[in-house]
Amino acid sequence: MNHKQGFTFIEMIITIVIVGIALSALTSALSTSVVQGAAPIVEGKALALAQAYIDEVLPLKFDDQSPLEGGEVATAESPCTISNEGQSRAQFDDVDDYNGVTDSPPFLLQPSFDMSQYANYSVSVSVNCAGLEAGLSANHLLKRISVTITTPENNQRVLSVYRGNF
Secondary structure (H helix, E strand, C coil), X not given: CCCCCCCCHHHHHHHHHHHHHHHHHHHHHHHHHXXXXXXXXXXXXXXXXXXXXXXXXXXXXXXXXXXXXXXXXXXXXXXXCCCCCCCCHHHCCEHHHHCCCEECCCCCCCCCCCHHHHXXXXXXXXXXXXXXXXXXXCHHHEEEEEEEEEXXXXXXXXXXXXXXXX
């Protein structure tokens, strides 16, 4: 007897159906990951931009009453006030001045990276008295600086830091 080896027609049909189902599942999984593949890049850029704004604000004085060389502002002299003296951005000298800044597209005084990559982003900054929310005995000892980044997909990311009165 001569036995021929190989696949029957039915075995080939079953194999094609199984491979087709597997490929459709694989294609579906890959298309989902491709759609979400840019999300980490956008998130990373948003975080870098927020950090750049924080780096621009934090070195400034706590308040208009703060001594130039640093040091705590006396409590009686400086209740927590948030005021912008109306000067241009290049003349901002304390963290309060950034309260209400809204940039679209973003603008940094000393850009540390290519700002053309951020043309579709927008940034807003708010400064609030935050001593009590942080558990301090007085509200005027701490300010919270919040930078809100709006991505091209219209998602908002907020980065907040505290600046102490010292």
